[in-house]
Amino acid sequence: MQIPENKYQVVIIGGGPIGIACALEAEKKGLSYVILEKGCLVNSLYHYPTNMTFFSTSEKLELDNIPFISNNPKPGKREALEYYRRIATNNKVNIHLFEKVTAVRSNKKNTHTVITSKSEYEAENVIVATGFYDIPNYLGIKGEELPKVSHYYNDPHYYATQKTIVVGASNSAVDAALEIYRKGGDVTMIVRKPEIGERVKYWVRPDIINRIEEGSIKAYFNSSIKEIKENEVVLDTLQGEDILENDFVLLLTGYRPNFGFLQDMGIKLSDDGRKIPLYDEKTMETNVPGIFLAGVICGGVETHKWFIENSRIHAKIIMQTIDKKNTLLTEK
Incomplete structure (x- = not known):
């Protein structure tokens, strides 16, 4: 299917491990996509402490069953940067770096306009995989x-x-x-x-x-x-x-997601102090049709609940949902 320039079936906001995982799944489903990342590749990981060692073992940080070989069972920051960089480059992941998303506007026909520091994009679906490391407490x-x-x-x-x-x-x-x-x-x-x-x-x-x-x-x-x-x-x-x-x-008192960014998109947050975004756990779709969440952003202020090893599955769930929706539309 010929896709006009700057128009995609999926726009992924955030070029971290989970954003990359979403891109790999979109490729499998034959969906046109682009990742928009405000910094460098896996930007949050890049800004972690130099000598950081992951809590998880290397196999639990793997994407798409691509082996992650590290010197020790628990890899360090540099090894992780190398691993995710090779995945992105070897798979020719379509990612626009140093391009910050400033707003997402939903249109009448359940499509979305994604506005960035450099351009605008039209998307049938938007995935927010922005993590939580940008705003300190x-x-x-x-x-x-x-x-x-x-x-x-x-x-x-x-x-x-x-x-x-x-x-x-x-x-x-x-x-x-x-x-x-x-x-x-x-x-x-x-x-x-x-x-x-x-x-x-x-x-x-x-x-x-x-x-x-x-x-x-x-x-x-x-x-x-x-x-x-x-x-x-x-x-x-x-x-x-x-x-x-x-x-x-x-x-070093922790960090939190950009809740204002979510609310500006129309995503509802829980009012119990945890600020958990409203989404369907079976599809990862929020209360705004066509906008999905992936990764740690799903936990609100409880940033310890979701991490790479237990949120990799979000990519598969989202792409299965989008693929099923496209099939139903085609059948109609």
Whole structure:
């Protein structure tokens, strides 16, 4: 079937592993498609910490039964980048990089106009596979905008010999604290709860607990940051206010999907605080006909529920739904 330029049966928003998985399934069904990605290929993964190790083993990160061979059972960031890059290039996946989607407008005939920073596209179906890594959970405290504050962590060398505060107790915070400590940083963790998070990687959690107990890494539990200043940080602890000398602050308190983007498309969110988008689990189609969700975006603020290994199936479900819909239309 001849498809006019910039008109596709499927537009996929997001060029991460799940977006690529959707593209591979579209190819199998003979559907015309394009992936629109605001950054580089697997952009969120590219911005993960340099030394990050996945919780999942390599076979659980595989797409389309294409083997993922890694040096260790749990691959690192660089190995994952290589794997997904080869899948995209070897399969000649149709992807437009560095092209941000700014709006999706639904038309009367259940088609959609996808507006980007560079162009416009007409689509019969739209898949939102944008993940959650772009918007940090801001604390809203005084001094959060200072240059020494970051909501993202990359490489420990930057913090060597520096007094660095790490806020949070999840995998990202624990990894940062341990790596910076081992590169000669003076690390203090600020943890809102009474202990390190239970969902921290099982082979890492004992390490951080032992480093805290021996005093190599300092930790304030049941505490929070009250204010960040140029050379110090004000804490709110169970014992009252405390002030620490400080060079850098890493606010690794998690991230959230772009809920405004979903709502602008007309997608409804749950009003119970979890902000879970409304979609049919059997088809992955939202309350807006022809707009589907795939990957971690399905979990609302509960970003720990969906990840690569358990949301790869979304691609198959969506393409089966679209293919079935096209068959029914053809029969009519």
